[in-house]
Amino acid sequence: MKRSAAVAMLQMHHVLCEMMALDGNERRRITPDKSPTHSVVLRPSRQFNVRDNSPANRHSFHGMTSPLTSPTSRERPEQLKRYSQQLHYPASYTDLPPYCGNLSIAKQRQAQVDRPADGGNRHTNMRGSMWNTVNARTSPGSDLQEARPPPVVKKRGLPRDERPRLKTLVRVGSLNVGTLTGKTREIADFMKRRRIHVLCLQETRWKGSKAREIGDGIKLFYHGLEAKRNGVAIAVSGPLKEHVSSVNRVSDRIISLRIATKDGFWTVVSVYAPQCGCTEADKEAFYEELDDVIRSAPEGDYVTVAGDFNGHVGQDRQGFERVHGGIGFGRRNQEGERIIELAEAHDLAIASTFFIKRESQKITYCSGGRQSEIDHILVRRQFLKTVKDVKTIPGEEIAGQHRPVVADVCIALPKQTKAVREPRIRWWKLTGETQKTFREKIAAVGLPDPCGLIDPVWASAASTILTCARDTLGETKGGRRGDRATWFWNEDVQKMVKAKKDAYKAWQKTKSLSMLAEYKLKKKEAKAAVARAKNAAMDELYDKLESSQAEKHVFRLAKARRRASLDVTEVRAVKNEDGEVLRDAVAVKERWRAYFEQLLNEEFSRKERNSAEPVAGPIQPWTVDEVRMAMKKMKAGKASGPDGIPVEAWRSLGELGVRWLTMFFNNITRSEKIPEAWKDSIIVPIFKRKGDAMNCANYRGIKLIAHTMKIYERLLDMRLRDMVEIASDQFGFLPERSTIDAIFIARQVMEKYREKNKPCHLAFLDLEKAYDRLPRAVLWEVMRERGIPECMVRTVQVMYDGSTARVRTSHGITSKFDITVGVHQGSALSPFLFIMTLDTVVKHLLEGPPFTLLYADDVALIADSRAELQLKIQKWQSALADAGLKLNLRKTEIMSSSGGDDVVLDANGTAFTQTEQFQYLGSILSADGTVDAAVRGRIACAWLKWREATGILCDRRCSRVLKGKIYRTVVRPAMMYGSECWPVTKAHERMLNTAEMRMLRWACGLTRRDKVCNEDIRTIMQTAKTACTEVAVVWTRYEKITTTPYPAGLGDGSYRKAPQRRTEKTMEGHRMQGYERAWSHQG
Template structure:
C-alpha cells in the first residue's frame, strides 16, 4: 500500500498528503518509495492512526513533529522562509461516544492554539461529518458547494472553523457532485473528508477537488488542492552530472568503451605521458559511451524490490477500480476483487525473490566487500568528532564548539545523510538494525540503573561511528561550506575564515542555523573569539545577541595560534 500510495502521489503531482486509518503502531518515519516519506503515529495496529506523507525534498525542511494522539498529529515545515503547519486528523465516527468526540476536538484546538497566528496552517482530516450544501449564516467559513444536508458532526466542523478563523476549502469550488463526494460505500455517497486553511490564506488556493479512479483506498477518495506559497527567490544549486561508470560491469559496455577509447587515443595501446590530457579523454569517452545521470536522482528506498510485474498488476487493478466506479455491476466488482488478490500475491512473490537474491549476494566475496565498506574506518587511528571550530581571520577569529555533538545526532538525520551520500538502501537498513531498540544502563556508586532506550546519538566506542558522524557533518555543512581557505575541514576541526568582523558574525549565524535546524546545537559557553592585528574600537562578535568570549590564543591541530602572530609558545 505504501508504494502504491507513493506512485499515486507522483502521478498526481501531490507534494504533501494527510492520511488517516494508517493502523500502524508506533511513532516513526519511513520511506515508502518513489521519493516520498511517511511520518505516522498509532497506538493500535487494528484501529485509528494518522500520518503525513512528504515529498523527499521537503523532509529536510521539517522543523517539528507533534504526535498528539492516534487521531491528531502535525508537522511544521520551513519552505524558503515560509512557515507551514500541516495537521492530519481523524475524527470519531458518528456512533462513537460524545466524550471521545470532545476529546478529539480538544486535541485539535490545542494544536491550533500552539501555532503562531503569522504561520500558515493546512488541515487535512477525515471529520466523519457532513457540513452540507449551502452556506446560509456561515458564509465567512465555507462556500455553497457541499454535499447533502448537515449533521451534528458537520456542525462541529463549522463551529471549529469559526473558532479558529478558518475556511472549509472543499466547499468554495463549484464541481460536479462526483468530484465533491469523498466517501462511497454501497449506495452511500457522502462528503466527510475536508481541507481547512486560515481564511486569510484562501487566496493562495486556486483549486480543490476529489480525485476519482484511484484504488489505493477502498471507500475514501483523495481530496487535493493546489496551494501557491509566496516565497523569496533562492539561487538554485548547480546539478552535478555523473558518468554512469557502473555500466562497465556489463561486458558489452566494457568492450564498447575500450574500442571508443582506443579510437579517441589514436589507436595507441600505451597511454601517453600527459596524464591530464589522457584523463580528460577517458572522462569524455565515458560520458559519450556510458551516459550521465543527475546527482539528485535517487533510487527507491523501502521498495527496492519493486518490479515491472508488480507495477503492471497495480495498474490493472487501478483501471478495474475505475471501471467498477463507472458501472457498478457484479461482474466488474468480482474482476476488481480478483485483481486485488492478485496484487497481494505478486507483491509477496517479488519481496521473497528480492530478499533471496540479496542474501545470496551477501554470502559472496563481493557482497561481503559491500557490506563492510562502511566500516573501512576500523583500521584508521581517528578521533571521535566532537568539536567544530570557526576561525575568523585578519580582524577576528571565532572558535565554535558543538555541544555534545556525538550524542545529539538525530537518527532520522543520520539515515537521510547516509542516503544523500549515496549509501545503498540495503546498507542503510543494516545500520538501522544496529541502532534499533538500543538500550543501556548507567553505573553509579550504589549500583546500576534500570535499562532505558537510547533513541538519539551515535554508538560510543563503535569503529563505524566516527565515519557516520563525518558523513552527517559533511551533509549538514553542504549549504554553508565554502572553498579553501575560507572553509577547511580536518578530522574533528572545521575552520571558517572571512575578511571582516561583520562577515564572521554572518557566517557564524549561518553555521548556527544550518546545524541547529537539523538537531545539532552550538555551545554558547565554549564559543570563543580572537582578534588578529586588532585595531582600537574594533567591536565585539555576537551570536544571537550574546557576546562571544574573547581570547588571546588557542590551540588548533596541535599548534598554538596567538593574536600577535608570534609562535614563542610552540
C-alpha cells in the same frame, strides 16, 4: 449579408461601450433574491451574443441604463430582472446578467431543457462555439465566487491568461486509506500520477513514530500507538521533503509538520476525528488537542488542516458565511457543528464549500449505497483566495470506501537546488589486487624527494597519490545514492497494478457482479506479482549480507535505513541572529560562516601568567618504528580532510609510504614549517536532534583535518606523553584509565559515606566550550612550565599559526576564516594538550581521586558539607578564570545525599541547580546511592540503540545469526555500560534479563505464545546470558589493582546499625579479593 455584418459590428461596439462603463477594478456584487446563499462577482465577459440580428431581438443600448453601473444595484433586483429581460434571457435564468462568468453558464446548462428548439438566444463566442464548462474552474474571492469568462481550456482547465499560475500551484490532498500495509508503493504512484505534493493520510494502522521513504522520492511521516486502529501520516513529495523543518506527532489522530516556503512557512495538519461509536470524552479530547495544535502555529504561517473529520457540514451557511461557502453536500449533523465551531474559533475556511462541483466530485465516502462528504480541507480565511480548486477524485481504488480529496493552492515554493557535494575517490575499494595495482602505479610514477621545500614537495606528492587513485579506484558522482527502496517496482508489476486499477474503474462504472469478480481477480494477481518481485529483489540483497565480508554492508544498510527514518535529514534554510529565516544560498553560507567564526574566535578575559624559561635542546629525529606505530593507531574508514588523502592510502604503500613519511616529517621538524594545505580544515555541522533545526546553535561542529597531519600529531603526542606526567585525578585520554574507573570511585565514595552515616555533597562542574575557548598563549606558557623543549613548543605553534576553516553546508562550502582560539577539534594531539593545560592550571586544587575526579573537562568535586563544597567551587572558578576558562553555570549541578534547601553559590552569588540524580560520564548517580535509576537509564539507552538498528533487527529476511551479531555489537554494550560498578540485586538482574529477552524474541519474530524457552532463543541468536557480577570480574582482571586508600580522610563517623550484607555483590568484593582492603584502616 453586409448589413448583418455591419449590425453585428455595431452591436459589438455597443457591448464594448457598456463593458467599458464597468470599472474592472471595482467589481460589484449582486445577490439575487432567488439564491441568497450564492454571491457573485461580476466582471466584463469577453463573450457576447452576435447571432440573433433580427429587429425584434436586436439590443437597443441607446438610452438603456444598466443596473450594474448603479451603486445601489443590490437594492434593485427588479431592475436587474427587467434589464436581463431586455437582453432576451429566458425567464428560468433571468436572475443573473449575461456576463456573470461560469456560474451563469452552469445555470444555463442546468436549464437546457427550457431553451427553444431552434437554439435561439444561445450565447456563443465569436467563433460560434458553445461555451464549454466541463473543465470550468471557479475560485473563491473573499466570501463569494469570482465569475470567470469561459476559458480556452488547456492543461488543467486553466484559462490561457492564467497559465503562468501553474508554476506556483501546489496540490495538497487527504485520504483515509483504511490501512497502509501493502499500499505504500501505490500511494507513491498515486501522488506522482495526480501531481500531489502533500498527502494527509488517516487510519494508517501503523505503530511507531518514524519517517520512511516509500518510492519516487516521497517521504512518509507517520505516527500510531496501536497496529489495529487509528494512526495518521503525511506523505511529502521529493521537492518538498528537504524543506521540512519540524514534525509534531501529537497523538494517533493528529500529526503536523512545518515546511519552509519561499515567503514563509506552511503548517500542514493531518487529522482523523473520532468516528461514530466513540465516546464524547474522546471527541472532546480530540478537538482540544487539535485546538492547541492550530493555536501553536505562528501567525504568518499558511495553515492547512486536512483529514477525515467524520462530520457533515451540509449546505446551510447561515450565520457562518465567513467560513462556509454554502456549497456542500447533504445536511449538517452534530459532528459538522463541531467542525464549523473549530473553523469559527480559528478563522478557518472549509475550502470545498466555496466551489461548485458535480455530485461525484463532492462525495468523499461511499459505502452500502450511502454517500456523504466527511473529508475536508480547511485553510486560514485570509489565504482563501490562494485556493484555486477543491474536488474529490473518483475512480481511485487505493481505499475501498473513501475517495481522495485534493486542493490546488498558490504557494511559492523554494527554488529547487540540489545539494552541492563534491565527487569522492572510492577509497573503500583499496583492497586486494586493487591495492597492489595502486602501489605499483605509485612506484612507477615515484614520489618526490621528501627533503625539498615543504609546500612543493607536499603538493607534488598529493597530486601523484590522487591521480593514481582516480585512475585505479574511480570517483563517485557526488551526493548520496538515489532511492533504492523500490527495486521491485519493475515494468511487469506496474502493468499488473494498472490492470487492477482499470478493472476497478470498470466496476465502478457498471456496478455489475461480473466486473466485481474481475476486479477481485486482478487485485489478487497484482498483489502476488508485487510479492514475487519484491522477494526476488530482496533475495539478492540478503545473499550479499550473508557473505563473509558483508559486515561493512550490514552497518551501511542499517545506517542508511536509520537515516531514512529521521524526520529532518538536511536543512537548507537557517535563522540569523534576529530569528529571521534565510533561504538564499549565499545568505545561508554566510550565516554558517559567521556563526562558527564567532564561536571559534571568542576568548574570555584572563590574567597574564608568569613566563617560564624555555628549555633548550633539539628534537630527536623520528624513526621508522614511530611512524609505523602512529599509522597503526589511526582508524580506517574515517572521513578525510580537505586534501582527500586518507590514512589507507599510506598504509597501502607499505614500507615505501612509511619511509617517505619518516623523511618528510623530519624535514618538517627541522624547518619548523608545515604545508599550507594542512592548516585548512572543514567543519561539518551535525544536528543535535533537539531544538529548532534552523538554529545554528543546535548543531555540533565536527572538524575534518588532513590525515597525514594527524599522523604527525600522533608522533608529537607520543613524545609529549613521555615528557609530561599527569596527576592521578585525571582519567581522560590516558592509558589504563577510563570512564569506568571514575564512575567506580564516585560510587564507592558515596557508599562509604552512607556506611558511616555521613552526608555526601558532590558538585559536577561543566566548562563552557572548554576546547574552543582555551587561549593559545596559555597553552604555550604551560608547555614551557612543564619543561617541554622550546623546539617542540615551536613545532606545535607552527601547526596552529595561520589555521583556517571552512564550513560544509547543503549549498556548498563557505569561504575561509581564521581560527585564533582553542585547540583543533578532531585532532589526535588536542586531548593531551588540553588535559596537560588543565592539570597545570588547577594543580594546587587537586586533592586526589576520592575528592577530585576529572575526565578531560568533566570535573566532579566531593566534600563533607555544603560550605566546604561551595568554597571548593569558588576556588576552581577563580583558577579557571585566571586561565581564560569559564564555568557553565547553567549545566553545573549540585547533588547531596542529605537533601535540604540550602543553596550553593558561585563567586558572583549565583545559585547552582540542585538535583537528586546526575548522569556522570554516561552513568546515572543517585543521591540515595542506589542504582535503580542507573539500571533503568541503561535499559532506555539500549532500546534507543535498538530502534536505530531496527532496520536490520526487525527485518524478517535477515538471518538470526546476523541479528545476534548486530545485537552483541551495538545493543548489549549500551545496556551493560557501567555495570561493572553496580552493586546489583536479583531484581536488577531480572530487569536487565527481561529487557534483553524481549529484544531477542522480537528479533527472532517469536513471542511467549510460541512456547520457545529463553535458552533456545539465546542459542538461536548465539547470545549467552551475561550477569553483572561476571562483567565486573572480567573488568577487574584487566585493571591495575592498587592499594592506595582512595577514600581516606572521610573523618569520624558511626556505622548504621544494620548495614546491608552485600559485599559479595559489590565491586569492592571482587576488586579487593586477595588483596589488602583499601579502607581497612578506617575501622
